Amino acid sequence: MSAGGQIIPESMWSVCYRTNKPTIEDYDEAIQELERAKVDLRWKRDGFAIPTCFVCEDSGHTAEGCHHNPLLLAREWARATSVWQCWHCGFIATNDKEAIDHFGRSDGEAAKCLVSAAVEAAVRSERERCAAVADQYGKFEIDTEHGEGYATAASNIAAAIRAGA
Ligand SMILES: [Zn+2]
Ligand SMILES: [Zn+2]
Structure with a gap:
């Protein structure tokens, strides 16, 4: 991975960008980042100025726009992929129409x-x-x-x- 043309050693990658199978430490790190993102929201709610990003400690942005914020990354991934696979037959729906056609409109419907x-x-x-x-x-x-x-x-x-x- 590189940032600003500089190669970053793998040990430095933030948790969401690592390629290993998630470890206990990885989960702890992701949880800490989420906790810090919560602090960001609390400070804003209470009217405090945010000095740096609470998630990655960089300046110029806050946790709400941080590309290390695990929840933002998860949501971006979910939005970008929009893929659902059927557990029964393996069918992969890649858009809402296909998904509704195969899975129905609610959990109560059979695939x-x-x-x-x-x-x-x-x-x-x-x-x-x-x-x-x-x-x-x-x-x-x-x-x-x-x-x-x-x-x-x-x-x-x-x-x-x-x-x-
Ligand atoms: Zn950040
Ligand atoms: Zn199916």
Whole structure:
């Protein structure tokens, strides 16, 4: 990472820009930065002038505009990505319309993939039930000429039903 053309050693990177898996110390640091950002708001509310940024200690800005403020960075990321992945089928929605189409408008609605899987299962089961009826029908009086015709017709019908025709 560089700032103002200067290469900053990794040990100096502020917590949000580190690339390691977050450690206990990283969380502590992020929490401290958030606490300091809260102090910034309290001071402003109480009418105090802010001398430097409480989050990064730089001058020229306050915690509300600091690019090390973990909450601001998290919100920017959330806004920039707007990506939601379905836990059930892996579908990734990249905008509001896709998300509403797949997940519905509220938590109470089932994801579209779950609904279509349930519908498919119901159709499969009904198709199998009808095919089984055709199988039974074909078993009547197979020893007569008519019976054999029925059996052939029934097995053709059952095959077509099972194939989804
Ligand atoms: Zn700052
Ligand atoms: Zn899904």
